[in-house]
Every structure is written in C-alpha cells, then in structure tokens.
Amino acid sequence: MNFDFDFSNIFNRKLSEMAEVRPVYDNNFLHKMVYNDHTIEYQYNKLGYRSKDFGEKDILTLGCSYTFGTGLHVKDTWPSILSDKMNMQYANLAIPGDSMQGQVIKAFQYFKEFDHPKYIFGVFPIARFEMPYVENKMCKKDNWSDGNIENSKLKFIQKCACSINDFDTISKAPHNPNQIMPVEFSIFYNLMFMQILEQYCLSHKIKIFWTIWERDMEDYFQDKLKNKINSNNFFIEKSLFLETLPCHQKYKNEPMFDWAADFNPKNNVKGHWGFHKHIHLAETMHSIAHGII
Secondary structure (H helix, E strand, O other): OOOOOOOHHHHOOOHHHHOOOOOOOOOOOEEEEEEOOEEEEEEOOOOOOOOOOOOOOOEEEEEOHHHHOOOOOHHHOHHHHHHHHHOOOEEEOOOOOOOHHHHHHHHHHHHHHOOOOOEEEEEEOOOEEEEEOOOOOEOOOHHHEOOOHHHOOOOOEEEEEOEOOOOOOOOOOOEOHHHHOEHHHHHHHHHHHHHHHHHHHHHOOOEEEEEEOOHHHHHHHHHHHHHHOOOOOEOOOHHHHOOOOOOOHHHOOOOOOOEOOOOEHHHOEOOOEOHHHHHHHHHHHHHHHOOOO
C-alpha cells in the first residue's frame, strides 16, 4: 500500500497558514473590489483575516462568506453590528467558502495563539468540509482550495462542497470530491466537530451560539435537523430564508439593503445577503446572548 503522509504543513497549521487566499494587497493590507459600480474595501489584519488584529477580544465570530461579509462594507456585517450592540470588540475568523469543521479548527488555533473569548457566534453552511488533496486520487479544485495551488509544491487542504442532490455514481481517479461525497458525510463530520467545540466552551465557560444556513435545504433544517441536533446552543434564524422582510424600512433605500454588491440579476448571480439579514442575525444573537429569547 502507498500512503502519503507528507502533510507536515497541514497537521500543525497556524492561523496565518489557514487564512483567506491573499489578493494583491497595498501596504495597509487593503484590497478594493468593484461590483456593479459599488466599491467594497476588504481590510485584512496581518494574519490575513478581515478583522482587526487578534487578541483580547470578547467576541469570536465564525462562518463563511456571509460572516466574512462578501459584497458588504464591514460596518454592515453581522459581526460588526453585533459587537456594537454588545459594546464589545470582536475577532472574525470567517473565510469565504469555509466549512463548519474548518472554522472549528481555526477557533482552536485561535485559543492556542491568543486567548479565550467570552462569546462565540457562528453562522455555517452544512454541506462543506475540508479534506487533503492527494495526488492522483483527488482532483484539484482551485475554487474550493487554500493558496495558489498551481504554483505550490506543498500539500494542501481543499474545501469540498458535498452534493446535496444526486451525486456521480461512476467516477475514476482523480475523483472530484464535490461530486462523489454525499451531504451525509459533511453533516456527520461538521456536527461532530461542533460537539467538540461546544464541550470545550462549556469546560472553559465560553458562551457559544450558532446556526446554519443553506439555501437548498431550508425545509430539512426547519422540519428535521433542528429536532435531531442535541444542542442548547443551536438556533434557527428564519429571516435567513426569507427573500423580503417588511421591517427596518428606514434603511430600505440604502445600497445593499436587500442584496450585497455582488448581486447581479442580469447574469443570474444571486450574490450574498444584504445588510438587512445581517441586522436580523445580530439582533437575534444579541437577544439570545442576553437571555431574551
């Protein structure tokens, strides 16, 4: 048998090694993107995360591109809104395309490199998880992977988006993990990692609250999964599944209220949530943290 154990850079990854794929920064770690005539600034810290420098933060936020705030000004993202409501500083580990499992790993590395927060809040996809790229066995999926793969000789972790619908029944190496991994795999491993994090938080008196989003699995979450997740920290945020919400109308005419700047209906690009749903998330988490709901 031939096993590849040359993964020293994977088994002991630092936060800086697990950071967002770095674009061309200026000297201030600032990257500007233009979407449909809207310019969004992505300000990164020295470790490569869209967050102020880590350390001595009361709140740690976890998630994917929605928590990262793709297409939104950072002030309009739920981590920023929530920190203002709670009058606490926050650190954000969210990375576009990341999984619950990947974020839990980063959270533990954050504890190791910095300290424990008082609160952890997370919004996750359920149909993704990390896996090592193994040469000649798995395909390289550049759009789900960390780092510049083609120019790297290192082993690397790639993000797998498991098939929610039917997956390929016939495949040959190198396999495309996105098409041969059923979503049950992802749900199993993600929730197992979350149980580990929850137990750690309980032991270290960290308050943790989290939810799941997945556009194509709304009914499953609402009707089935919530009753099966044995967690006092899991909640359903119904506003994430509603296209229009008849509230917060004082912000209605502001750009990116309903959809983020990357929303482009002409090209059938749905984009990310507008800051209206971020307001709802922040309000719900604030209420849960203070025992209101």
